[in-house]
């Protein structure tokens with residue numbers, strides 16, 4: 001085993017690996033350290049204690065977010081910290097009635113922000129027309145997600161929990177109005193933050209085995225990859241049973257979620273909405 005942490009960390013880490021896959025891993029051994037331990041312990045938390053999140057914690061989360069790499073260092077994202085219960089209730093409604101947003105003391109809305117650069121460019125007499133291209137929108141989405149995930153790892157390392165909320169893309173224009181967003185600013189997703197309620201704990205949700213997602217040198221979907229992907233069903237079923245969730249086969253669930261525009265909670269019109277919000281996506 002290739003260890004970069006004290007030997008004592010090895011045993012719990014093996015448990016982490018088991019929790020993540022619920023299948024034995026290969027004989028090759030794994031690297032372990034405290035960072036990996038936090039990463040592998042991730043679970044989305046949807047039940048919170050009412051304790052407020054101190055400003056010092058928010059400062060640390062944003063510092064972690066801003067420590068993420070940024071394409072060409074453009075830093076084209078911003079975040080709105082929402083604590084007001086009424087505003088959270090309205091955002092919860094716009095996100096498909098997700099109670100967890102009301103319960104979480106802090107709701108972070110992560111934004112692709114092309115307004116800041118547009119404003120700064122105007123002062124210089126530069127139009128920044130490259131912001132109008134699909135490529136730059138992808139860049140913005142990537143940078144925003146990298147930043148948010150850094151914040152997520154940071155909050156989990158501090159004993160907080162959270163859950164991404166893609167539901168805010170069900171009604172992005174209404175979310176934009178709620179947060180006073182100018183054109184060229186898009187709410188990509190939300191993130192609830194709070195102390196996990198110990199009486200309603202979340203478990204680590206297993207993932208596809210590595211054999212289903214890791215290719216060496218070049219992509220090749222073969223019967224081995226298919227078998228690996230199909231072996232995931234029972235691992236997830238065991239998790240669902242333990243959590244008291246309805247047992248549902250993953251392939252069935254994932255294909256139902258991607259079946260067609262009717263399975264997208266109204267988000268199939270996103271291109272038009274983005275065009276109206278100041279993103280031509282040329």
Ligand SMILES: Cc1cc2nc3c(=O)[nH]c(=O)nc-3n(C[C@H](O)[C@H](O)[C@H](O)COP(=O)(O)O)c2cc1C
Pocket residue numbers: 042043044045046098163164165166167168189203204205
């Ligand atoms: C971008 C993004 C959007 C998500 N949106 C929601 C959401 O709206 N509501 C929700 O309950 N979970 C949401 N999730 C959480 C996923 O359902 C969750 O990450 C996934 O089921 C894996 O579970 P885990 O995070 O506990 O490992 C979202 C996750 C991501 C990455």
